[in-house]
Amino acid sequence: MLFFCPRALCSTNFLKESLYRLLSTITSINITHTTGTHFINEKWSNDYISSLCKRKQFKGALEAFQLLKRTTDHYVYPSTYTNLLSACSSLRSLESARELHNHVLMSGYEPDTIFQNHVLNMFGKCGSMKDARKVFDQMLERNVVSWTSIIAGYSQNHQEMEAIRLYFQMRESGVMPDPFTFGALLKACCSLGKLELAQQLHCQVIKSKHGSHLIPQNALVAMYTKFCKICEAGNVFSYMKSKDLISWSSIIAGFSQHGYEFEALYHFKEMFGLGIYQLNEFIFGSIFSACSGIMQPEYGKQAHGICIKFGLEKDTYAGCSLADMYARCGLLQSAETAFYHIDSPDLVSWNAIINGFSSNGDSNKALILFSQMRHVELAPDDLTMRSLLCSFNCPFTWFQGKQVHCFIIKMGFDSNIPVCNTLISMYSNCSDLPSACRAFNEIQHNADLVSWNAILTVHIQHNEVAEVFSLFKIMLHKSPDNKPDHITLVNVIGACGKVSSLEIGDQIHLYALRTGLSRDATIGNGLIDMYVKCGSLGNARKLFDGLESADVFSWSSLIVGCAQFGLCEEALKLFREMRDLGVKPSPVTFVGVLTACSHVGLVKEGWALFQQMETEYGIVPTREHCSCVVDMFSRAGCINEAEAFINQTPFEPDVVMWKTLLAACRTRNNLDVGKRAAENVLKIDPSNSAAHVLLCNIYASAGNWKDFAMVKGLMRQDGIKKSPGRSWIEGKDGIHVFLAQDGQHPEREKIYAMLNELCLQMVDFGGDAPVHV
Numbered sequence: 001m002l003f004f005c006p007r008a009l010c011s012t013n014f015l016k017e018s019l020y021r022l023l024s025t026i027t028s029i030n031i032t033h034t035t036g037t038h039f040i041n042e043k044w045s046n047d048y049i050s051s052l053c054k055r056k057q058f059k060g061a062l063e064a065f066q067l068l069k070r071t072t073d074h075y076v077y078p079s080t081y082t083n084l085l086s087a088c089s090s091l092r093s094l095e096s097a098r099e100l101h102n103h104v105l106m107s108g109y110e111p112d113t114i115f116q117n118h119v120l121n122m123f124g125k126c127g128s129m130k131d132a133r134k135v136f137d138q139m140l141e142r143n144v145v146s147w148t149s150i151i152a153g154y155s156q157n158h159q160e161m162e163a164i165r166l167y168f169q170m171r172e173s174g175v176m177p178d179p180f181t182f183g184a185l186l187k188a189c190c191s192l193g194k195l196e197l198a199q200q201l202h203c204q205v206i207k208s209k210h211g212s213h214l215i216p217q218n219a220l221v222a223m224y225t226k227f228c229k230i231c232e233a234g235n236v237f238s239y240m241k242s243k244d245l246i247s248w249s250s251i252i253a254g255f256s257q258h259g260y261e262f263e264a265l266y267h268f269k270e271m272f273g274l275g276i277y278q279l280n281e282f283i284f285g286s287i288f289s290a291c292s293g294i295m296q297p298e299y300g301k302q303a304h305g306i307c308i309k310f311g312l313e314k315d316t317y318a319g320c321s322l323a324d325m326y327a328r329c330g331l332l333q334s335a336e337t338a339f340y341h342i343d344s345p346d347l348v349s350w351n352a353i354i355n356g357f358s359s360n361g362d363s364n365k366a367l368i369l370f371s372q373m374r375h376v377e378l379a380p381d382d383l384t385m386r387s388l389l390c391s392f393n394c395p396f397t398w399f400q401g402k403q404v405h406c407f408i409i410k411m412g413f414d415s416n417i418p419v420c421n422t423l424i425s426m427y428s429n430c431s432d433l434p435s436a437c438r439a440f441n442e443i444q445h446n447a448d449l450v451s452w453n454a455i456l457t458v459h460i461q462h463n464e465v466a467e468v469f470s471l472f473k474i475m476l477h478k479s480p481d482n483k484p485d486h487i488t489l490v491n492v493i494g495a496c497g498k499v500s501s502l503e504i505g506d507q508i509h510l511y512a513l514r515t516g517l518s519r520d521a522t523i524g525n526g527l528i529d530m531y532v533k534c535g536s537l538g539n540a541r542k543l544f545d546g547l548e549s550a551d552v553f554s555w556s557s558l559i560v561g562c563a564q565f566g567l568c569e570e571a572l573k574l575f576r577e578m579r580d581l582g583v584k585p586s587p588v589t590f591v592g593v594l595t596a597c598s599h600v601g602l603v604k605e606g607w608a609l610f611q612q613m614e615t616e617y618g619i620v621p622t623r624e625h626c627s628c629v630v631d632m633f634s635r636a637g638c639i640n641e642a643e644a645f646i647n648q649t650p651f652e653p654d655v656v657m658w659k660t661l662l663a664a665c666r667t668r669n670n671l672d673v674g675k676r677a678a679e680n681v682l683k684i685d686p687s688n689s690a691a692h693v694l695l696c697n698i699y700a701s702a703g704n705w706k707d708f709a710m711v712k713g714l715m716r717q718d719g720i721k722k723s724p725g726r727s728w729i730e731g732k733d734g735i736h737v738f739l740a741q742d743g744q745h746p747e748r749e750k751i752y753a754m755l756n757e758l759c760l761q762m763v764d765f766g767g768d769a770p771v772h773v
Helices: 012-033 042-054 058-071 078-091 094-106 113-125 129-138 144-156 160-172 179-192 195-207 214-226 230-238 245-257 261-274 281-293 297-309 316-328 332-340 347-359 363-375 382-389 395-411 417-429 433-446 449-461 465-478 486-498 502-515 521-533 537-546 552-564 568-580 587-600 603-617 623-635 639-648 655-668 671-684 689-701 705-718 748-764
Strands: 726-731 734-739
Touching: 042 058, 042 078, 058 078, 058 094, 078 094, 078 113, 094 113, 094 129, 113 129, 113 144, 129 144, 144 160, 144 179, 160 179, 179 195, 179 214, 195 214, 214 230, 214 245, 230 245, 245 261, 245 281, 261 281, 261 297, 281 297, 281 316, 297 316, 316 332, 316 347, 332 347, 347 363, 347 382, 363 382, 363 395, 382 395, 382 417, 395 417, 417 433, 417 449, 433 449, 449 465, 449 486, 465 486, 486 502, 486 521, 502 521, 521 537, 521 552, 537 552, 552 568, 552 587, 568 587, 587 603, 587 623, 603 623, 623 639, 623 655, 639 655, 639 671, 655 671, 655 689, 671 689
Parallel strands: none
Antiparallel strands: 726 734
């Protein structure tokens, strides 16, 4: 046998190492059942356990230590204890850590500061700061490592304030921090959200001799990134003399997360060009996210090629990020291919690919992927269900959405508030208001703010304004924990504008002032729009003048309002002020400006502005803009120009354009153009009563009673009746709606009596009384 060979065939150390390797393999298989194992001697026992620790066979090392205690009385070396402390730290085994520490104390060994520092680190890693603090408080001597270990332990175990308190005690005791101390403290500041303290630590890092050390510099980059101070993070990174993979990964992730995607790509290119780093999956995750953020799949494809070169295409994290990037860029086939290349897709990966197809409106593929996910026996979570529900966004997908709703109930997700919120939105998108209301009613007692906002939005979209007011009232009185936010108020303010309810609008405005929400730009713009729609231009202008910085929405609302209520010169003046201040007009702005030009007869200026829309501002005219131009020509009596413009529009003219021209023909008694306009209206909408009535009036004005009778006969034959005019007014007891020649209103006798009195007064002042009252 080799051990009895008279001449050594290899070194003693090699033999001993081989023996340790063999025995460690045996021990790792089942040391607890090896009843016949005996430790040869004290030195061999300690060397054997230490060898297991060095080979990272920590569980086997602890089992060997237990066997050593049971079967021998061998003395355990301090170095062996140290290795076992590291084993407990790596396994995060608090039970083993306490047992080992007790064994040290009972063995009679008097630990020095270095050993106690290892104990502090072990208890910190195992999550017991109570045990760590007890050891720390009993230490006779503490060095910087002692303080750093206890501070890092508190920071790692979510007791950041205690870590910071200990840092100040450390400074008072005269111990200066080292790079690791600063690293732990900066991490604690990030968790607490204390930017000012972190900046003070940055100053101390600079003043200390550790300013150029990699650990605090990496911690500073991560800290500034966490606080969205990406420029400061970039400055720290640029002054680093030496950088490692963590440095590059942190800055690339920071740029990618905070909207500096091109900077992220630039740094990635620089890092890759150095050719000294082994890129990891987290860097590729940041790069793929950056590519999707700027919608640049070509850059993503190049990064994909590099990812393959580094062998990370099949990695779960990198592959998931890659699939998500392709899906966000609309390359669904590439996204699916990337997903199926992942070796072991986890739940996050499945959610990403399902969400990708859902976001792109492919509900069928999203359902297929969901079915495949269930086939591999992976349980969905609430994010899976929400992603799936988002794909059902039109009435044609209602049945699929209903089926998924049944599955949600079966799996118990019907009590999950975020899932139910998505259900409400799904039914709204599928035009199923009753189901959306039922979904909300089932969670109303536990509804959160998102739930209330969702149901308010649903009713606004379906023009159920009265229900919006009712729900808002219930929310305020029966759900006090859900304080309305800017989304809530925007919905309610929009409802006020829809029915011109100035009284309720004023109350909402006061509520916004009282809660401080009026400072939100969205709320301010919504209030301006509401006051405009309610005809209160004075309040709208007062709000506008009080804005810190009016944006294009603020300007547009006021311009449109002035144009609608006849203050056309004021609208044009506002438009000029807006341009002088450098605010770029929007399509809505031009609707207001063109309307103003139409009402005051500024045909040349209006036509010039219409042409500038596309040439100077890059705004492609819509049907609404073209309708304004038709109205502008028609009001100015340029009937032929209006007709020519309609025929030259790049899209099919709609009813509004032809009706506008038809009304102008009625005013100007232009029979020929009027007939053509009426014919075009009736081609699009054969039952349009307004077109029939206008055509009758044109024939009557021209004395063409034959054609007048013919049109009237066609109306009777087809059952076409003129829609009565409608108006409303807000009173103390609600909103009153009035119809022309209304015989059903409960106050009709008083109304007609007042109208007759007004008619008599008109006659007294020399006016002509209306024929029909």
